[in-house]
Amino acid sequence: MKSYLAAAIQMTSVSNLQKNLAQAEEFIDLAVRQGAELIGLPENFAFMGEENEKMAQAGAIAQETEKFLKTMAQRFQVTILGGGFPVPVDETSTRVYNTALLIDPNGQELARYQKVHLFDVNVPDGNTYRESTTVMAGKELPAVHYSRELGNIALSVCYDVRFPELYRYMAHKGADIIFVPAAFTAFTGKDHWQVLLQARAIENTSYVIAPAQTGINYARRQTHGHAMIIDPWGVILADAGEQPGVAIAEINPARLEQVRRQMPSLQHRVFV
Numbered sequence: 001m002k003s004y005l006a007a008a009i010q011m012t013s014v015s016n017l018q019k020n021l022a023q024a025e026e027f028i029d030l031a032v033r034q035g036a037e038l039i040g041l042p043e044n045f046a047f048m049g050e051e052n053e054k055m056a057q058a059g060a061i062a063q064e065t066e067k068f069l070k071t072m073a074q075r076f077q078v079t080i081l082g083g084g085f086p087v088p089v090d091e092t093s094t095r096v097y098n099t100a101l102l103i104d105p106n107g108q109e110l111a112r113y114q115k116v117h118l119f120d121v122n123v124p125d126g127n128t129y130r131e132s133t134t135v136m137a138g139k140e141l142p143a144v145h146y147s148r149e150l151g152n153i154a155l156s157v158c159y160d161v162r163f164p165e166l167y168r169y170m171a172h173k174g175a176d177i178i179f180v181p182a183a184f185t186a187f188t189g190k191d192h193w194q195v196l197l198q199a200r201a202i203e204n205t206s207y208v209i210a211p212a213q214t215g216i217n218y219a220r221r222q223t224h225g226h227a228m229i230i231d232p233w234g235v236i237l238a239d240a241g242e243q244p245g246v247a248i249a250e251i252n253p254a255r256l257e258q259v260r261r262q263m264p265s266l267q268h269r270v271f272v
């Protein structure tokens with residue numbers, strides 16, 4: 001594994017696929033110009049809007065988004081994580097998988113993950129979320145992609161971050177870098193987002209890369225922002241704040257090794 005720069009992109013995606021992909025392209029370009037080789041896009045980067053609008057376009061969103069990720073990875077010669085976009089379960093189904101896709105610089109698919117934990121929550125700010133009305137829950141544990149160059153990369157999406165057993169599994173499988181692309185609500189995010197991400201980094205002595213949605217996306221939906229990259233000690237290396245932009249930081253195998261030597265908690269596990 002080498003030292004390199006990673007980027008967590010922060011966007012305000014809206015209910016317009018072309019507009020979102022254009023914004024994503026701008027930020028990928030910006031991240032590449034700053035030297036990033038591994039780049040993550042947030043959950044719902046391709047489309048964020050009313051569920052019925054999303055479902056009406058799901059087939060097109062899935063197709064164009066996958067093509068977009070492959071084109072970007074090849075054009076810029078980087079590895080890209082597309083952090084959660086709708087992919088129809090099958091041709092006849094009325095539901096989608098909330099899918100995260102990792103693409104290499106040749107445009108090849110390295111890993112695919114279907115969000116397991118769906119956000120069916122009445123948030124105390126008055127917003128009601130029922131992700132399961134349109135999304136089919138994935139049934140597989142998260143994918144870990146083994147890379148000698150970039151380190152072992154594991155995928156998760158948003159609400160998953162509240163389920164530590166998922167991340168323990170990734171650690172058990174040898175993960176070095178954990179992606180948590182998200183569209184966290186502003187209300188839960190202000191108290192939980194950073195704490196949960198730091199906990200996942202610290203307890204698994206792994207890097208956490210968390211691309212995020214920010215601002216007002218549509219109607220009353222406001223997202224928290226603070227896309228960030230956290231090191232295996234839990235130190236926040238970069239935080240995108242509240243405006244759309246890019247958080248960039250170094251992924252360093254020597255740091256990973258050092259932290260795992262200083263805090264060998266993964267070796268002291270008793271139950272999992």
Ligand SMILES: O=C(O)CNC(=O)[C@H](CS)NC(=O)CCC(=O)C(=O)O
Pocket residue numbers: 043044048049119129130131158159162183184185188189192221
């Ligand atoms: O509904 C939208 O338009 C955007 N949100 C999403 O797509 C997803 C599923 S509803 N959001 C989350 O998982 C938020 C989790 C979260 O905020 C928490 O765990 O606190």
